[in-house]
Amino acid sequence: MREPTPSQTVGPFFGYALPFADGGDLVPPGHPGAITMHGVVHDGAGRPIPDALLEFWQADPAGGLDGAPDSMRRDPVTGTFAGRSGVGFTGFGRVATDADGHWTLRTLPPGPAAPGALPYISVCVFARGLLHHLYTRVYLEDGPGDPLLDSLDADRRATLIARPEPHATYRFDVHLQGSEETVFLEFG
Amino acid sequence: MSTTPPAPEPQAVIDAEMAEIRAEAEKARADGGPEELQPRRDYPPYRSSLLRHPKRPLVAAPEAFTELRGPVFGVTDVTDLDGDLTRQHHGEPLGERIVVTGRVLDREGRPVRGQLVEIWQANAAGRYAHKRDQHPAPLDPNFTGTGRCLTDDEGRYTFTSIKPGAYPWRNHLNAWRPAHIHFSLFGTAFTQRLVTQMYFPNDPLFPYDPIFNSITDERARQRLIATYDHDLSSPEWSLGYRWDIVLDGPSATWMEEGR
Ligand SMILES: [Fe+3]
Numbered sequence: 001m002r003e004p005t006p007s008q009t010v011g012p013f014f015g016y017a018l019p020f021a022d023g024g025d026l027v028p029p030g031h032p033g034a035i036t037m038h039g040v041v042h043d044g045a046g047r048p049i050p051d052a053l054l055e056f057w058q059a060d061p062a063g064g065l066d067g068a069p070d071s072m073r074r075d076p077v078t079g080t081f082a083g084r085s086g087v088g089f090t091g092f093g094r095v096a097t098d099a100d101g102h103w104t105l106r107t108l109p110p111g112p113a114a115p116g117a118l119p120y121i122s123v124c125v126f127a128r129g130l131l132h133h134l135y136t137r138v139y140l141e142d143g144p145g146d147p148l149l150d151s152l153d154a155d156r157r158a159t160l161i162a163r164p165e166p167h168a169t170y171r172f173d174v175h176l177q178g179s180e181e182t183v184f185l186e187f188g
Numbered sequence: 189m190s191t192t193p194p195a196p197e198p199q200a201v202i203d204a205e206m207a208e209i210r211a212e213a214e215k216a217r218a219d220g221g222p223e224e225l226q227p228r229r230d231y232p233p234y235r236s237s238l239l240r241h242p243k244r245p246l247v248a249a250p251e252a253f254t255e256l257r258g259p260v261f262g263v264t265d266v267t268d269l270d271g272d273l274t275r276q277h278h279g280e281p282l283g284e285r286i287v288v289t290g291r292v293l294d295r296e297g298r299p300v301r302g303q304l305v306e307i308w309q310a311n312a313a314g315r316y317a318h319k320r321d322q323h324p325a326p327l328d329p330n331f332t333g334t335g336r337c338l339t340d341d342e343g344r345y346t347f348t349s350i351k352p353g354a355y356p357w358r359n360h361l362n363a364w365r366p367a368h369i370h371f372s373l374f375g376t377a378f379t380q381r382l383v384t385q386m387y388f389p390n391d392p393l394f395p396y397d398p399i400f401n402s403i404t405d406e407r408a409r410q411r412l413i414a415t416y417d418h419d420l421s422s423p424e425w426s427l428g429y430r431w432d433i434v435l436d437g438p439s440a441t442w443m444e445e446g447r
Contacts, residue, residue, distance in 0.1 A: 001295050004436030005411050006226050006403045008385040009234075011370060013316040017308035017334040018372060044239035057259055057378045065254060069262030076267050079276070092259030113253035122254045124381055129236030131227040131402045133383060134246075135255065147250035156247075176240050186246040187255055187379040187438055 007133065010126040012051050015096065019053070020072045021081040024095040026056075026107040028086040033061070036169040037138065037162060038104040041097050041125070044177030048101025052127035054174075056093040056105055059119065063111030067091045109140060118146040120160075125174060125184075134184040138162050138172045152183060159183050196361040199396060205233045206401050213404035224405045225436070233398035235359050256440040258378040261304040261338060271337040273309075273349040281331035283312025283350030285426040288414065291343040292373060292433045294380065299343025300435060306336045306372040307347055314353030314367075323355050348426065354393055366393035366400060371433070379437035386431050387413045 010018075027034045041052040059065050071090040075082040084090070095103040110119040120137040139149065142161045149157050159182045162170035175182050209231070213224060229241035249255070274281055292300040310316050310333060313325035317332050335347050352367050368385040375381070387400065394400055394409075403409045411434075420428020 002293060002297050002434045003223075003408070003411065004225055004295060005382065005384055005433045006408050007382060008227065008370075008399060008402075008412070009236075010372075010383050011385075013310075013318045013321060014308060014370065014372075015318055016332055017306055017336075017370070044243075047239075049240070055381070057254065057257075059254060065257040067257070067260040069260050069264055071259060071261070071265065073264045074267050074270070079267050079269060090259060110254075114251070117251075117253065120254065122378055124378065126383055127240055129234070129238075129240035131229050131231060131234065131237060131241075131399070133381065134229075134242065135379075148247070151250060152247070177243055181242055181244055184242050184246050185249045185255075187249055187252050 009131050012128045019096040022083045024093050024105045026093050034106055035109050036106050039172040040101045041174045049127055050099045050101055052097045054095050054103055055124040056121050058091050058110040058121040059113045060089045061108050061111045063113055118143050136182050136184050156183050198361050202233045202360050210404055225408050227402035231402040234402055255378045266336050266338055270335055271347050273335045277330040279330040281328050281350050286351050287348050287426050288429045289346040290431040292339050294435050300375050301341055303339050303374045305345040307369050309333045309352040309369045310355050312350050312353050314355035364393050366391040366397050375435040377439035380435040382435055389413055389416055
């Protein structure tokens, strides 16, 4: 086994490099069946974090995890972002928080990644001040039988469940620290 | 209500905190503890980490159907010139031209093929092309400092750029970052995601930098330092640096073969 290359913080100046046009729009505006997921990233004092970057990876509505290129298509003439073609579903999104620490994702609801599993969207959190990224999950609804949710007590479990709002919209706040600290995951 | 911001702390305060943490980590290691392969998320000398790290232990995910797969990238996601940061404008950027290359591998040593590598960096004077970078060093109209490429069949990436300058930051009084290039990498699984920084050999600022020293293990820190490779240098053109990257975390292929 080789030793891994250590992580370092994304820092404050990733803005020209990582966020891209349509990064949070996995489907075109007005796509039938689209859902909106949004929230705020908070620090341990409850303040919004204006320089975080969230990445999302999820199954398609049928539970497929093959993904597809096309997330950050570039225009070979100008070298600028060409935007997603809007034809396929890549399962990948990337959004920087705004000055209010807020982010928005427009996507399709994920299907179960295994038979009978509760669907979820995987989230990877980067920020200035965070030396090693953090993983969490957004479950669109609570339910029985999920091995991760069932391993948590009620308060902690609630940090992983999106809150439904009108118009197929869901609220999911991330707390890096504090009494409402989000459950963050590790993978063996 | 107005409050006076606290006076910035001197480097000596940060140095003392870093030395204390390092001594404690070295003792834990000498007492048979595991090598700390990653930085600490909680590293008080890096002041921004104080309120931005979880205080509860991470939860081991009992399954990872989704995370053992990952996003897919392809030739539509890059253009041929994206890997050359010196050719994105009409003129040549100022500074020392460099080529940085290496292989992206998983922990088994297998190449990570066709995956996206993204980089960003300050210019030769130590200034980012970013509104919030207020360092009074010149912007370079011919340098944005961002690039991307896909790894080839051997997992290799290559960038042409200019050597970034050291720059000041506000962690404490007289805080300077060693020269570095930020790297973002994808593996075949979302669990292998990596954002890190590549440093240059023999930088005199290493001992003073709390971000670099958040990795408490000396051998692990060395993994972030590129090697100068004279064979990679081109006559009358550029200096060559080599830096291999090993992605942490399980992948679906690793799980399948481990069965
Ligand atoms: Fe930097």
